[in-house]
Amino acid sequence: MQRHYFVAKMPDEPGALHRAAEIVKRHGGNIDRIQYDKRIDPYTVFFEARCTDQEYEAMRSELEAIGYLQGKLVVPSFLKFNVVLPNRSGALFDFLGHTTAARCNIDLLDFDDRGKHPERLTVSLTVEAAGAVDRLLGELKSVYPIEILEYDTTGQRLDDTVFYIRFAQELRAIIGEAEDAFLLRLLSDINHVAQELMNLGSDPKQAFSDVLLSGRGLKETSGGGFYADLQGVRLGGADLLCVQLPCGGNCYLLRRGTEVSMVDTGFGIYFRDLDRLMEREGWGGMGMVRNVLITHGDADHSGSAGLIGAEVRMHSDTLEMIKRADRAYGSGSEGSVLAEVYTKLINLFSGFSVAERPEVYPTRGTAFRGDFPVLSTLILAGMRCEVLEGFGGHTIGQVFYFLPEELVLFTGDSLINFDSLTEERKDFATLAKNLMTSVNVDSGKASKERKALLRLIEAEESARNDGRKCLVCGGHGAISVLRDGKLVPHSPVRRYDAEK
Numbered sequence: 001m002q003r004h005y006f007v008a009k010m011p012d013e014p015g016a017l018h019r020a021a022e023i024v025k026r027h028g029g030n031i032d033r034i035q036y037d038k039r040i041d042p043y044t045v046f047f048e049a050r051c052t053d054q055e056y057e058a059m060r061s062e063l064e065a066i067g068y069l070q071g072k073l074v075v076p077s078f079l080k081f082n083v084v085l086p087n088r089s090g091a092l093f094d095f096l097g098h099t100t101a102a103r104c105n106i107d108l109l110d111f112d113d114r115g116k117h118p119e120r121l122t123v124s125l126t127v128e129a130a131g132a133v134d135r136l137l138g139e140l141k142s143v144y145p146i147e148i149l150e151y152d153t154t155g156q157r158l159d160d161t162v163f164y165i166r167f168a169q170e171l172r173a174i175i176g177e178a179e180d181a182f183l184l185r186l187l188s189d190i191n192h193v194a195q196e197l198m199n200l201g202s203d204p205k206q207a208f209s210d211v212l213l214s215g216r217g218l219k220e221t222s223g224g225g226f227y228a229d230l231q232g233v234r235l236g237g238a239d240l241l242c243v244q245l246p247c248g249g250n251c252y253l254l255r256r257g258t259e260v261s262m263v264d265t266g267f268g269i270y271f272r273d274l275d276r277l278m279e280r281e282g283w284g285g286m287g288m289v290r291n292v293l294i295t296h297g298d299a300d301h302s303g304s305a306g307l308i309g310a311e312v313r314m315h316s317d318t319l320e321m322i323k324r325a326d327r328a329y330g331s332g333s334e335g336s337v338l339a340e341v342y343t344k345l346i347n348l349f350s351g352f353s354v355a356e357r358p359e360v361y362p363t364r365g366t367a368f369r370g371d372f373p374v375l376s377t378l379i380l381a382g383m384r385c386e387v388l389e390g391f392g393g394h395t396i397g398q399v400f401y402f403l404p405e406e407l408v409l410f411t412g413d414s415l416i417n418f419d420s421l422t423e424e425r426k427d428f429a430t431l432a433k434n435l436m437t438s439v440n441v442d443s444g445k446a447s448k449e450r451k452a453l454l455r456l457i458e459a460e461e462s463a464r465n466d467g468r469k470c471l472v473c474g475g476h477g478a479i480s481v482l483r484d485g486k487l488v489p490h491s492p493v494r495r496y497d498a499e500k
Contacts, residue, residue, distance in 0.1 A: 255288075302322065394439065
């Protein structure tokens, strides 16, 4: 038996939920999850039931027959108007006969014969049936004087009595037109996150707000809204450029001659913007990139890998995590609804593109650099580069890249100069933490990883005995150096703006 989901549209009346549960039971379904919260939406219930495909179809058919199955996301029309009723017994009763016949949901009635306008009734209502509002208005205008105050068919004026319909409309504005079945599945997943967070004491509506903020943040900062913070460093015979993208992780470009290598790609949604940035900055565009090294599989670090015509390298666990679309893969938190759904959402919003046939590193190291196994040694922009395996604190399969002669360390998300982040980037990073409660799959290992990286930096600097500082290229923020135990920017940062 498999898990199947239902989005049920329930009448707000006694026994409605019992009737739906009876249908599921009669057809042999075992309900694994149910979530209904009148504070969010008084008409929508989410089910997950374990049953066969045949049983699922039988349940769907019966729920649909009684009007309980939400198979389409019909956007109700919203209408607010003033109507003048005759001053006689039964006038309101007669008026409501028209709205009932049109199958309207009344949101507001406001009438007081001792008020400022004793002859006027103010009405707000929503109607689902296409064309029903126009027919209703025509009918009412033939009987009563009417003044229309608001009329909306786009879903912008819907209130929280149809929360999920309104939320789906806002999702469509982010991801473009999508099939109703896809959006209903997505709503079920997001609702599952809200349910989990609510069980942890969080406000469920904050989860829905954070989802929209994540999507909007990416959409609004791509194309014409794109910007970046740049920091250039000369490394012997090579150039290094740190590109802090508007949202998410950094992209690092390294150039020797005309050949460009890249460490982490940023979100897929920024691919064209990064291509244009490289052209304007004299790096020749994305077509010049020959090698791509990935630190880990989060979308903000590997999301453009499938769009770049270059050889891509990553850890085998990172590849598996990307294939499964679950950043908790292989960790103690595997199976977490929060991590799994967040991965799906951010991949969708950010245009994640999977590398087709990436090269993976060996699974065992033959030497150590500090506390980290050295999985491989390669040449990066003419410089010797060691691939160090992390402990699996942030994600399983995260690796670090170390240039021993140049004293440069790419640390992924295990070391970040948070003080160098702009407030906008801090806010965006907070959304992921809100939706998952932690950005690390194992906080204990993540702490050990950070300490081990700091020890490695101090040991390598001491071994040089020439006062050179290790350049820390973190997953976010400015290229930094360690001074008195604190990361500080190595050099000035300048702003790039797509519209200038």
